[in-house]
Amino acid sequence: MKKSWLLIAIAILAVALVGAACTNAEEPADPDTQEPTETVDDSWSKVEARGELILGLDDSFPPMGFRDENNEIVGFDIDLAEAVCEYLGITLTKKPIEWSTMTMSINTGEIDVAWNGTSITPERLEAIDFTDPYTNSTPIIVTLADSELATKDDLAGATVGIQAESSALESVEKEPEVVESFAELRQYSTYVEAMTDLEIGRIDAVIIDSVAFYGDFQPNNPDAYKVLEGEFTPEQYAVGVKKGADALREKLNEALQAVKDSGKATEISMKWFGEDLVI
Amino acid sequence: MTTIGEYFLEALPLLLDGLISTLIIFAVVVAIGFPLSIIVASLKTIGPKWLRRVLGVYTWIFRGTPLLLQLVLVYYALPTIGVVLSDNLVILIVYVLSVTAYESEVIRGGMAGIENGQYEAAKALGMSRVQIMRRIIAPQAVRKVLPTTCSEAIILIKDTTLIAAVGEFDLLRHATSLVTSDFRIDAYVVALILYLIIASILTLIFSKLEKRYPASI
Numbered sequence: 001m002k003k004s005w006l007l008i009a010i011a012i013l014a015v016a017l018v019g020a021a022c023t024n025a026e027e028p029a030d031p032d033t034q035e036p037t038e039t040v041d042d043s044w045s046k047v048e049a050r051g052e053l054i055l056g057l058d059d060s061f062p063p064m065g066f067r068d069e070n071n072e073i074v075g076f077d078i079d080l081a082e083a084v085c086e087y088l089g090i091t092l093t094k095k096p097i098e099w100s101t102m103t104m105s106i107n108t109g110e111i112d113v114a115w116n117g118t119s120i121t122p123e124r125l126e127a128i129d130f131t132d133p134y135t136n137s138t139p140i141i142v143t144l145a146d147s148e149l150a151t152k153d154d155l156a157g158a159t160v161g162i163q164a165e166s167s168a169l170e171s172v173e174k175e176p177e178v179v180e181s182f183a184e185l186r187q188y189s190t191y192v193e194a195m196t197d198l199e200i201g202r203i204d205a206v207i208i209d210s211v212a213f214y215g216d217f218q219p220n221n222p223d224a225y226k227v228l229e230g231e232f233t234p235e236q237y238a239v240g241v242k243k244g245a246d247a248l249r250e251k252l253n254e255a256l257q258a259v260k261d262s263g264k265a266t267e268i269s270m271k272w273f274g275e276d277l278v279i
Numbered sequence: 280m281t282t283i284g285e286y287f288l289e290a291l292p293l294l295l296d297g298l299i300s301t302l303i304i305f306a307v308v309v310a311i312g313f314p315l316s317i318i319v320a321s322l323k324t325i326g327p328k329w330l331r332r333v334l335g336v337y338t339w340i341f342r343g344t345p346l347l348l349q350l351v352l353v354y355y356a357l358p359t360i361g362v363v364l365s366d367n368l369v370i371l372i373v374y375v376l377s378v379t380a381y382e383s384e385v386i387r388g389g390m391a392g393i394e395n396g397q398y399e400a401a402k403a404l405g406m407s408r409v410q411i412m413r414r415i416i417a418p419q420a421v422r423k424v425l426p427t428t429c430s431e432a433i434i435l436i437k438d439t440t441l442i443a444a445v446g447e448f449d450l451l452r453h454a455t456s457l458v459t460s461d462f463r464i465d466a467y468v469v470a471l472i473l474y475l476i477i478a479s480i481l482t483l484i485f486s487k488l489e490k491r492y493p494a495s496i
Contacts, residue, residue, distance in 0.1 A: 100459040123460055161446070165459040186446045187456075193355070197446070200358040202366070 043245035047112055052091045055081050056111030058099030060190055063215030063272045064117035064237075065094075076215065076272040077115050080134065083264050084255040100165055103127040106242050113252070114240035117211065119167035121235075129243050131252045133236035134265070135277050137209045139168035141228040142217075144198060149205060152230025156181035158204040161194035163187070168209050171232040191217075199224070207232065215273050236279075283465055290457050290466050297453035298473055301439045304370060304449075308435065311371075312378040317421065319379055320386035321412045334383075341380035347441050349373050354445045366445050378435055385427045389420035422492045429485035433478050450474070 047053055057065040057073070065075040073094045085092040097105045102114045106128050119137065120130050143149050149158065155178070162169050164187035172179060179185055186203060188194040194206045195217055205228070208217075218225065239256075241249050259265045265278040323334050341349065354369045364372070393416055401411040421428075443452040450470055457466035 100455055101464070104464070164452075165456055170460075187448070188446050189443065193446070196355055200355070200363060202363065 041245065041247045043242065043249075044247035044251045047090065047248060048088075050090075052093045053081070053085055053088070054093045054095050054110075054112045055115050056095050056097040056102060056105050056113065057116035058102075059094075059096040060192075061117050062212065064211065065115075075116075076211070076268060077117065079268045079271070080256075080259065080265060081113075081115055083259045083268065084252065087255040087258050088251065102240070106240060109242070112241070112248065117167075117209065117237055118240045119170075119235035120238050121167060121170055123170075124240065127243065128240045129245065129249055130238040130240055131249055131256060133238040133279060134256055134260070135211070135237045135269075135279055136234045137167075137211045137237055138234040139171045139207050139232040140210045140213060141205050141207055141230065142195075142198070142213055142225050143205045143228060145224055145226045147204065147226060149228055151228055152178070154228070155205060157183050159184045159186065159202070161186045161188055161197055161203040161206045163191050163194060163208070164189060166209070167235045168207055168232070171235060172207055174233055209235075211237075211273065211277070219274075286463070286465050287469055290454075290469055293453050293457060294450060294466065294469055294473060297448055297450035297470075298477075300442070300448060301436065301450045302477075304374065304439050304442065305432075305436055307371065308374045308378055309432065312375045312382065315375065316379045316382035316386055317417055319383035320390060320420070321417060323383065323387050324390050324416070325408050325412055337376075338380045338384060341377050342384070346373070346377050346438055347444055349377060350441055350444050366447055369445060370442055370447065374435075374438075377438075378431070382428065382431055385424045385431060386417075386420055388427075389423040390416050392423060393419055423494045425485060425489050425492070425494070429481060432481050432485070436474070436477055436481070 055078075057077070059065060059067050059073050061075075063075055064077040065073060068074045073096070078092075078094065081092050095111055097111060099116070102118075103124065105111050106114055114128070117137065118124075118130075120133065124130075141149075141152060141155065149155065160182050162172060162185060169187070172185070186194075186197075188197070191206070191208055191212055194203070194208070197203050198206050210231075213225075213227075239252055241252070256265075260278060266276045269276050269278050319334060323331055326334070350369065350373050353364070353373050354366070357364065397415055398411060401415050406414065439449050440451040442449050448456075450473060454466040454470035458464055
């Protein structure tokens with residue numbers, strides 16, 4: 001009797017939760033149909049009035065946005081965002097967020113932009129809008145310098161590491177026949193863990209965003225790694241904004257263009273990557 | 280946008296995959312860790328003094344540090360001194376040692392609650408210390424601590440979420456990847472329900488065990 005009581009309680013709880021999830025899910029489901037009621041796009045005027053742009057980031061993605069030895073958030077994207085804010089005459093506020101639910105942070109207004117090596121993907125385009133891309137990143141294949149692997153095809157039968165929930169993973173999954181040829185595709189929380197496991201020897205190769213590799217791992221340990229021949233589909237990095245926030249998006253595009261035209265963007269790229277990767 | 284019902288069916292295979300990992304770890308760790316806990320608790324009670332000290336230090340370390348830290352250290356730091364273990368072995372060793380540290384203390388508590396007269400009576404019958412432990416003390420102690428052991432079991436289920444730290448996928452990790460790729464939190468709700476179902480099953484099993492093996496005979 002006690003048992004059935006427990007089961008009933010669980011059932012009620014489960015139904016209540018599903019109900020709650022249902023209403024939550026429906027709310028942002030059709031932004032297009034809700035749009036007409038919102039006649040004024042105040043996305044830029046709100047930021048302008050506040051005088052600050054709130055930039056959401058996962059503070060562990062070197063060299064785009066990460067914490068240096070003084071616990072300050074720095075990086076290529078941060079410098080670029082500072083330059084953009086300077087052009088717009090506002091200040092930049094950096095807000096570390098849970099990156100996996102980044103689109104929700106944008107849609108609730110917790111942050112104005114998601115700007116941290118944010119690549120444009122079809123899934124993300126359903127939930128948010130993007131500015132013009134400012135750089136490309138290509139997932140490349142990295143092994144230890146003394147590895148016998150030489151090309152992408154050699155990965156057949158190899159154990160390969162990658163960062164979970166990363167855009168590199170999405171690129172790789174576009175080639176299912178390649179993934180299936182691996183002995184295993186191991187997913188790590190961060191690239192640091194994947195690269196550590198590569199050094200330990202548990203995995204044979206790591207597929208990593210070229211910006212992360214050339215901006216972070218390669219400079220720290222120039223002779224340790226080898227980049228294999230062959231790569232995956234490049235991704236474009238852009239700034240993520242709330243769906244329909246066209247005024248803010250236009251303003252950011254204008255500022256990005258100005259920063260590119262003035263040569264400032266190239267300067268920032270040289271500082272972080274040693275080459276001009278701005279497009 | 281699919282409805283929650285359709286989404287549930289879509290997400291379920293992946294989440295069940297994670298659930299299976301969670302349950303396998305749980306089953307293996309319990310199968311090794313529970314008998315080991317009884318042995319360790321017995322040794323803590325009647326073992327030689329030096330062994331009791333060693334076990335005390337072991338309990339102190341594994342109960343006093345976060346499980347996540349133990350996992351990460353064994354996985355990423357041991358290789359620097361030349362010990363490279365596979366991920367499954369790391370998970371098995373760390374979880375068994377951690378669970379045994381807690382559960383052996385729980386069982387030892389149950390043993391301490393058994394009155395001295397029983398030891399003396401058994402001794403008078405000519406039983407050795409090992410026989411007293413195996414026939415008289417341990418069976419009673421395990422019955423006494425069933426409710427606490429149920430809590431420990433549920434905690435273990437939830438602690439399996441930490442295997443994500445060494446690149447393995449459990450139920451919660453699969454749910455997180457679904458949330459990230461689909462941008463809806465529904466997968467978390469499904470995971471929550473699955474965890475509640477496992478906890479309910481464990482609670483039912485233990486309440487049956489408690490009825491079958493009451494604490495006082």
